[in-house]
Amino acid sequence: xxxxxxxxxxxxxxxxxxxxxxxxxxxxxxxxxxxxxxxxxxxxxxxxxxxxxxxxxxxxxxxxxxxxxxxxxxxxxxxxxxxxxxxxxxxxxxxxxxxxxxxxxxxxxxxxxxxxxxxxxxxxxxxxxxxxxxxxxxxxxxxxxxxxxxxxxxxxxxxxxxxxxxxxxxxxxxxxxxxxxxxxxxxxxxxxxxxxxxxxxxxxxxxxxxxxxxxxxxxxxxxxxxxxxxxxxxxxxxxxxxxxxxxxxxxxxxxxxxxxxxxxxxxxxxxxxxxxxxxxxxxxxxxxxxxxxxxxxxxxxxxxxxxxxxxxxxxxxxxxxxxxxxxxxxxxxxxxxxxxxxxxxxxxxxxxxxxxxxxxxxxxxxxxxxxxxxxxxxxxxxxxxxxxxxxxxxxxxxxxxxxxxxxxxxxxxxxxxxxxxxxxxxxxx
Numbered sequence: 001x002x003x004x005x006x007x008x009x010x011x012x013x014x015x016x017x018x019x020x021x022x023x024x025x026x027x028x029x030x031x032x033x034x035x036x037x038x039x040x041x042x043x044x045x046x047x048x049x050x051x052x053x054x055x056x057x058x059x060x061x062x063x064x065x066x067x068x069x070x071x072x073x074x075x076x077x078x079x080x081x082x083x084x085x086x087x088x089x090x091x092x093x094x095x096x097x098x099x100x101x102x103x104x105x106x107x108x109x110x111x112x113x114x115x116x117x118x119x120x121x122x123x124x125x126x127x128x129x130x131x132x133x134x135x136x137x138x139x140x141x142x143x144x145x146x147x148x149x150x151x152x153x154x155x156x157x158x159x160x161x162x163x164x165x166x167x168x169x170x171x172x173x174x175x176x177x178x179x180x181x182x183x184x185x186x187x188x189x190x191x192x193x194x195x196x197x198x199x200x201x202x203x204x205x206x207x208x209x210x211x212x213x214x215x216x217x218x219x220x221x222x223x224x225x226x227x228x229x230x231x232x233x234x235x236x237x238x239x240x241x242x243x244x245x246x247x248x249x250x251x252x253x254x255x256x257x258x259x260x261x262x263x264x265x266x267x268x269x270x271x272x273x274x275x276x277x278x279x280x281x282x283x284x285x286x287x288x289x290x291x292x293x294x295x296x297x298x299x300x301x302x303x304x305x306x307x308x309x310x311x312x313x314x315x316x317x318x319x320x321x322x323x324x325x326x327x328x329x330x331x332x333x334x335x336x337x338x339x340x341x342x343x344x345x346x347x348x349x350x351x352x353x354x355x356x357x358x359x360x361x362x363x364x365x366x367x368x369x370x371x372x373x374x375x376x377x378x379x380x381x382x383x384x385x386x387x388x389x390x391x392x393x394x395x396x397x398x399x400x401x402x403x404x405x406x407x408x409x410x411x412x413x414x415x416x417x418x419x420x421x422x423x424x425x426x427x428x429x
Contacts, residue, residue, distance in 0.1 A: 004032035008061070010054055011044025013194040013231050015074060017145040018042065021100050022073070029105035036067030042099070043074035045164045047333055051076045055087065062089035073099035075164030079337070081121040095121035096164060124151075124166035142383040142404045143229070144188040146179050147171060148214060149195030156261075157272045157339040158301065158332070161196060168200045173214055177221050189406050190227035190253075190381050193218075198230065199237035212241025219249055226406060227381065227391070229253045232299065235260075235283040236275040247290035254291055255393040257326065258283075260298040263318030264311040267304050270343070277318055284322040295369070295392035297326030302358050303351030304332050305343030312354050319361045325369045326393065327362030331355035369394065370414035378421060381406050387418075396421045 005026055009019045019042050031038040039061050044050040054076055061070060072084040073094040084093045098104040098120050151166040152159075180191050193214070195201065202209040211233075219228060228251055235258050245252055258280065262268050265276045287294050300315055319327065331351045334341035346354075373394065380388040382401035390396055396419035401407040409421035 004034060004037040006037070006039045007042060008039060008057060009042045010050060010057075010074065010076075011042075011046065013145045013192060014147060014150070014196065015042050015044065016141070017147050017194060018100065025100060025102040026071075026105045028102040031069070031071075031105055034069055036069065037065065038069040038071065039065060040071045040073065040099075043072060043076035045075035045079045045160050046335075047330075048335055049333060051080065051083070055083075058084075058087060058089050071105070075161060078121060078124055078164040079160055081119045085119040091118070093119040093121060096124055096166075097122060124164065126166075142188075142381060142388075143190040143192055143227075144183040145192045145194045145231075146176060146183070147195060148176050148193045149198050149201045152197045153200065154197065154274070155272060157270065157343075158261075158304065158335065160335050160338055163337070165196050168197055168203065170201050170203070170205050172205060173209060173217055176214060177218055180218055180222050180225060184222055184225050187404060189225075189404060190229060191218075191225060192229045192231055194231040197234060198232075199234045199239075199242075210239040210241060211237075212239045212243070212245050215242060215245045215252060216249065219245075219251055225251065227251060227253055229393075230256065232257045232259050234258075234274075236279055238283065243286070243290060246287060246294070253391050253393070254293045255295045255297070255326075255391070256287065257297040257328075258299070258322075258324075260318070260322070260324075261301050262304060262311075263300070263315035263321075264307070265314075267307055267311050267315070270306060271301075271304065271340070277314060277321075280318065281321050288323070293392065295325050295394070296323060297328065297393070298322065298324050299328045299330065300358055301330050301332050302355035303346040305334075305340055305345050307346055307354075316358060316361055319358070319365055323365075324362065325366055327358065327365070329355050329358045329362060367414075367416055370416070370419060373411045373419060374413060376411050378409055378411055378419070379406055380409055380421060390419070394419060399423060 007019045007023050009015050022040060041054060041058055043054040069091045070089055071092045072090050077084055077093050078096045081093050084090050094104055104120055149170045151168045152162045153168045199211050201211040201214055233256060260280055261271055261273060263277050268276060284296055378390045380390055380396050380398050382388040382403050382405050384403050386397055388396050388398050398409055398421050400423045407423055409423045411419050411421050413420045
């Protein structure tokens, strides 16, 4: 934490990365020197619950820090600026574009809150470019995130994020490579390329390079990078060069997290997704032929409006049909301002039950995955003392290694949540 300045981050990896940019810009603007300090909340808008949690955290922060300046930004501030501007605890509201520029933090003087416009949130849809922001580290992280894309051109009926992030825009490849080089030079062994919709990468750039070209360019131009990982992808947009990279680039980690959302065709259509269930199943089969050790995760929404018992069973079955391992289950909750909020809703008790059944299926698949790794040798990135992640992003308890270090270890078992592994040297001893 910078002296006098605290950044509180909610939500996705994009926010984690942008919080480091914000830390630098807010420090340059002098927020850390304010007499009572400053607290910046980088919010998430993906669900109404996320907004509620942010408001709750802001109220608590004000009670505990009565003299601090409180700034609210992020997706919730972009989509609901009035909600936060009306809070007496808040001194300044900044939009998602404004939060990345030092001069906007200078609007917060050390002499009260009536000298400036409280909400500075412009039309995010008017933003047409995304710059590459250089950061030296990601605080408290053994791996670093690099933003390659922002915004989304799609309008899924459940999602408010395009209105918080704007339309899709890409960071030029040269800027991405420079940022990766900088982080690798600062000791990071693993980099995660992240964005709102990273498989749409490049459509707005000269020559329209796709994600696969970006991946291969990064790996070619940064030979000292040990591990490259992708955040959530939309499999229907996976380009041939990305598939080639999956097959041939061993430094591209064998873990893909899919923006699946459902396993029933009618629900997928009502979500306004661009894939059908067979597309997802075929993609997983194709990738496993190219990379047999690939591990899949996925987001799935339980209880989407109009979902019948039979439709839900299709989502339940796709866990096994796609061979999913790391499952993120979201019980549907209506997000005001989205088409899905106006659709016929599934009763809350049914939504909760379906979410529990999906989580149970995911837990079973994960435990089977853990069991299959018994006796194998794994290269593990140590995240903190005694805990790390394999190349397939499986959590492991490890008996050696410093945070940020990659160690080789043999899997000796699991506890249902993580692997247990021992380094070869200690095992031989």
